[in-house]
Amino acid sequence: MATGKKKKRKKVRYSEVRIKLSAKQKKSLLNYCNARRTTPNKLIKKMIRTYISNYSKEVPEEYYITEKQLDLFNDNGDSLD
Numbered sequence: 001m002a003t004g005k006k007k008k009r010k011k012v013r014y015s016e017v018r019i020k021l022s023a024k025q026k027k028s029l030l031n032y033c034n035a036r037r038t039t040p041n042k043l044i045k046k047m048i049r050t051y052i053s054n055y056s057k058e059v060p061e062e063y064y065i066t067e068k069q070l071d072l073f074n075d076n077g078d079s080l081d
Contacts, residue, residue, distance in 0.1 A: 029043070
């Protein structure tokens with residue numbers, strides 16, 4: 001049997017993202033995490049998973065906002081007035 005070398009594992013690079021929370025928001029986040037027995041980091045990553053995994057290559061054209069597009073109408077087409 002030939003003893004081959006194992007391939008060296010590619011090092012995972014992480015990026016740091018900072019968000020600011022008020023004291024009340026932080027307390028609420030920690031209370032929720034304690035109730036669910038998870039960490040704030042895992043909770044936040046789970047909540048944004050669809051955004052951080054699906055668009056690594058290309059974002060569909062429909063998600064881009066043009067410069068001339070205004071937010072005058074809500075989802076059902078009614079005006080805000």
